[in-house]
Amino acid sequence: xxxxxxxxxxxxxxxxxxxxxxxxxxxxxxxxxxxxxxxxxxxxxxxxxxxxxxxxxxxxxxxxxxxxxxxxxxxxxxxxxxxxxxxxxxxxxxxxxxxxxxxxxxxxxxxxxxxxxxxxxxxxxxxxxxxxxxxxxxxxxxxxxxxxxxxxxxxxxxxxxxxxxxxxxxxxxxxxxxxxxxxxxxxxxxxxxxxxxxxxxxxxxxxxxxxxxxxxxxxxxxxxxxxxxxxxxxxxxxxxxxxxxxxxxxxxxxxxxxxxxxxxxx
Numbered sequence: 099x100x101x102x103x104x105x106x107x108x109x110x111x112x113x114x115x116x117x118x119x120x121x122x123x124x125x126x127x128x129x130x131x132x133x134x135x136x137x138x139x140x141x142x143x144x145x146x147x148x149x150x151x152x153x154x155x156x157x158x159x160x161x162x163x164x165x166x167x168x169x170x171x172x173x174x175x176x177x178x179x180x181x182x183x184x185x186x187x188x189x190x191x192x193x194x195x196x197x198x199x200x201x202x203x204x205x206x207x208x209x210x211x212x213x214x215x216x217x218x219x220x221x222x223x224x225x226x227x228x229x230x231x232x233x234x235x236x237x238x239x240x241x242x243x244x245x246x247x248x249x250x251x252x253x254x255x256x257x258x259x260x261x262x263x264x265x266x267x268x269x270x271x272x273x274x275x276x277x278x279x280x281x282x283x284x285x286x287x288x289x290x291x292x293x294x295x296x297x298x299x300x301x302x303x304x305x306x307x308x309x310x311x312x313x314x315x316x317x318x319x320x321x322x323x324x325x326x327x328x329x330x331x332x333x334x335x336x337x338x339x340x341x342x343x344x345x346x347x348x349x350x351x352x353x354x355x356x357x358x359x360x361x362x363x364x
Contacts (some may be wrong), residue, residue, distance in 0.1 A: 133238035133318035144234040154219035167223040200228040238319040
């Protein structure tokens with residue numbers, strides 16, 4: 099029986115270690131109940147809108163555990179400042195009508211808003227109360243051993259049931275993308291950034307907070323957050339520039355220690 103198993107491994111061109119990693123990933127994802135499916139932006143994982151009711155400033159975000167959401171640091175502008183209180187800022191999951199109060203925003207301490215492109219463009223949203231995990235399913239975070247490469251299949255996702263809205267600087271951008279539409283590709287660039295999607299004309303961009311998602315062993319994992327509103331030469335003819343999530347894994351773990359941390363067992 100052992101010889102038969104070894105022969106099967108040889109035929110499949112995989113190692114025992116690789117199989118063990120797959121089993122470990124799936125076990126942890128299942129225990130954390132993260133990213134079990136993407137249903138056109140209407141079910142799981144829990145995509146959300148972050149809204150300031152006074153300024154009407156909005157941004158996309160996604161639930162990562164029972165208290166925190168992940169978004170772009172660019173979303174901080176106009177959401178909360180010294181003259182605004184947190185009672186005016188809410189999170190709304192679009193599979194629920196309930197508006198949840200925001201307790202605090204944590205922008206990465208190395209974020210440089212004036213840089214081009216933005217550095218450390220990532221933000222955590224802390225909710226005032228824990229969410230019901232039987233209703234809202236978090237996205238899976240990238241595990242430490244995740245490898246991304248050119249042309250990795252990926253989805254660009256954001257809240258809403260229609261096409262992702264595309265802003266243009268020239269008026270001739272010809273790209274729209276259904277949340278549950280065809281797979282796009284990642285183009286990896288140095289400096290913790292990812293370029294994703296292809297368009298016929300340049301000067302297209304996404305609002306901050308939109309997500310770049312890949313599927314790993316059947317679970318959906320967020321690998322990038324839409325960064326700046328501008329499209330730079332490094333992402334020419336691409337849907338947009340995304341800040342890679344994996345390099346910030348340690349920061350996310352430290353900042354969310356008061357919430358469910360089972361994803362960090364990977």
